[in-house]
Amino acid sequence: MSVLRGLFLTSVAALAAQSAVAQDLRTDALDYFKPLPSTVPAVADNPITEEKIDLGKALFFDPRLSASGVFSCYSCHNLTTGGDDNMETSVGHGWQKGPRNSPTVLNAVFNEAQFWDGRADDLKAQAKGPIQAGVEMANTPENVVATLSSMGDYVTWFTDAFPEDGEPVSFDNMAKAIEAFEATLLTPAPFDAWLNGDDAAMTEDQVAGSGACSWIRAVCRATPV
Numbered sequence: 001m002s003v004l005r006g007l008f009l010t011s012v013a014a015l016a017a018q019s020a021v022a023q024d025l026r027t028d029a030l031d032y033f034k035p036l037p038s039t040v041p042a043v044a045d046n047p048i049t050e051e052k053i054d055l056g057k058a059l060f061f062d063p064r065l066s067a068s069g070v071f072s073c074y075s076c077h078n079l080t081t082g083g084d085d086n087m088e089t090s091v092g093h094g095w096q097k098g099p100r101n102s103p104t105v106l107n108a109v110f111n112e113a114q115f116w117d118g119r120a121d122d123l124k125a126q127a128k129g130p131i132q133a134g135v136e137m138a139n140t141p142e143n144v145v146a147t148l149s150s151m152g153d154y155v156t157w158f159t160d161a162f163p164e165d166g167e168p169v170s171f172d173n174m175a176k177a178i179e180a181f182e183a184t185l186l187t188p189a190p191f192d193a194w195l196n197g198d199d200a201a202m203t204e205d206q207v208a209g210s211g212a213c214s215w216i217r218a219v220c221r222a223t224p225v
Helices: 002-029 050-060 123-132 141-149 152-161 171-182 190-195 204-222
Strands: none
Touching: 002 190, 002 204, 050 152, 050 171, 123 141, 123 171, 141 152, 141 171, 152 171, 190 204
């Protein structure tokens, strides 16, 4: 019995040690990472509703927002290839190549600013840029509104999404709807659940890997460039 008791106590001690190590790793990881939420976050000056999300989804995939009727938001932000187009530089109106590649749209709602140079404060400001850029969708706000207003379904969807607006079909509301949809493009993973305290979310090897990742990041931050 004493042997069994010793083995039991040894096992308990080992598990306690593993738990303590995992907790230390989690604490270290939280110095560098915040867990992604599993629910849609709030965005500034744009209360998100199901109607806005549905409208934004339709607009995101619709090439009629471009002057040529060929390019949509999805063209450069393909949701099946990581939220971008996997190209060295993106292709737009008249098959022109832009100067930069497309950043992913996945989890972009958490960016401090949008575009590689940070020139847009949020996703609704970002949504307006490519539509008007000559190398991308090459359209104008006036033409976009005229196009959307000519389609009965869109008029209904805009009215449902913006019931308090006298003129719901507008370029600003188009951008707000796209922002609402893009705010749903989240990719929470087991790592996020683990950061939130779920010890069963990751294997021991994965937890050990998170420790190595945090250490590498700490070294990179401390190393002068």
